[in-house]
Amino acid sequence: MNSADLLADAFERVREEVQAAVDGLSEDELAVRLDSGANSIAWLVWHLTRVQDDHIADAAGTEQLWTSEGWAERFGLPFPPDATGYGHRSKDVAAVRADADLLAGYYDAVHENTLAFVRGLRDADLDRIVDDRWTPAVTLGVRLVSVIADDLEHAGQAAFIRGAIRRR
Template identity: 65%
Template sequence: MKSADLLLDAFARVQETVHEAVEGLSDDDLAVRIDADANSIAWLVWHLTRIQDDHIADAFGTEQIWSGEGWAARFGLPFPEGDTGYGHSREQVAAVRVPGALLLAYYDAVHARTVAHVGSVTNADLDRVVDTRWDPPVTLGVRLNSVLTDDNQHAGQASYVRGVVERR
């Protein structure tokens, strides 16, 4: 198995989990928070998608889909365009109320861009430094692993919240 194949499989599994967490739920269901400080499914999926969009664009030197293809305007959230959700307050989490179809359309657009970039990654590419702000500098392999870890954590959290919502 090539590095690209492994990465493509991992990102496809995230996509499957995201769809399973969102599909068939109402806007109200997507906004449920199991306590005042908990994240909703809508916020979790929006956030994991924003992080993936931000990090993949940066790693491959392209523009984010969020800003470059008008997704920020379509979502109409009360945040600066570059906001990814990192460090959001409970009020900011509550502000992410969006339809599932919009959420999945943005996720799928980011996923398609990710697949386009990752599909040609070689073993040598994984050692390329993509972020020198850290010590040691971050390589493409480390950045992709970080994105996948974050995606899996948040997609799993969204699945958990869906289970709680469905039991109500």
């Protein structure tokens, strides 16, 4: 197994968790917040997908699917097109409402775009600096592992909320 295969496998695991988190839930269930300061499944899945879309597009030098494929219009959220959820407050979290098909559709599109990108990588590509605003500078490999870790953390939070909703 090479690095590209390993990254593709990790992103496949994210996809499985995202799909399991939203599958069969209503829009109202996806918007449930366990308390007034908590995130909803809809917000978590939207956010992790936005971050993945943003970071992969930046690394690949392409436009985000959010804007290039009309996902921003389909979601119709009250945020600027470049919003990914960083810095969102409680009212912003509450504004993210979407059905399971829309959330899964956007994630699947970003996932396929991600796989196309990572499957074309060579091991040496992972050392390329993609963000020099940090010390040390962030390499492509570090950025991709960061996206995977963040995605899995948020997918796990969504799974927890799903479990709480289903036990009610």
